[in-house]
Amino acid sequence: MELKDFNIPFTGLKEGKHQFEYQIDNSFFKLFDFDEFNETAIKATLEFHKKATMLELTFNAIGTVNVNCDLTNEPYEQPIESNLDLIVQFGNEYNDENEEILIVTHGEYEINVAQYIYEMIVLAMPSKRIHPGIEDGTLESEILEKLEELQPGTGKKETEEETDPRWNTLKKLLTDNK
Structure with missing residues (x-):
């Protein structure tokens, strides 16, 4: 051609x-x-x-x-x-x-x-x-399984203890100004 x-x-x-x-x-x-x-x-x-x-x-x-x-x-x-x-x-x-x-x-x-x-x-x-x-949902692939496994937010919710402690200081500043 x-x-x-x-x-x-x-x-x-x-x-x-x-x-x-x-x-x-x-x-x-x-x-x-x-x-x-x-x-x-x-x-x-x-x-x-x-x-x-x-x-x-x-x-x-x-x-x-x-x-x-x-x-x-x-x-x-x-x-x-x-x-x-x-x-x-x-x-x-x-x-x-x-x-x-x-x-x-x-x-x-x-x-x-x-x-x-x-x-x-x-x-x-x-x-x-x-x-x-x-x-x-019919495709079976190792890559797809790994992607699903690594997907963020798979059921586990962050609690207050898992939050970075530096955020607590910032949140305090927000509440102190009111």
Whole structure:
């Protein structure tokens, strides 16, 4: 897989809607030096609507990404479903500062959509990756057991004697001022 596989030569396309499909795997993410996914199986589709003065692109991605849990480091399948809309307009100079509008120069004849597919998939990942077995209690892991064991406040409440004696002096100052 190469970046040029994601070039769409729009000058040769008739006005109207066109469909493009891409099977995304780990080789795609290697193009971007991104190695956080163990395995990737995503189908990305692009509805490419060519109009007289602009292009409307609608990206969709659905599939799974195998990643390691942030808590236990256990691998699991993270479902991915995402979409992205992009309008391509023609102007005097290239401008990609707006995330929803891309301006390409009038002489341009093709557009590479790889960066948009990459961003759509990476941004669809949850910020905290938690194995579904943790949430439903089915995951058995040594790391998870150790985390539960070391969790603060596991039933034992602090009593007055366990409090640092220096706090008592501070509490006395509070009560003396009233």
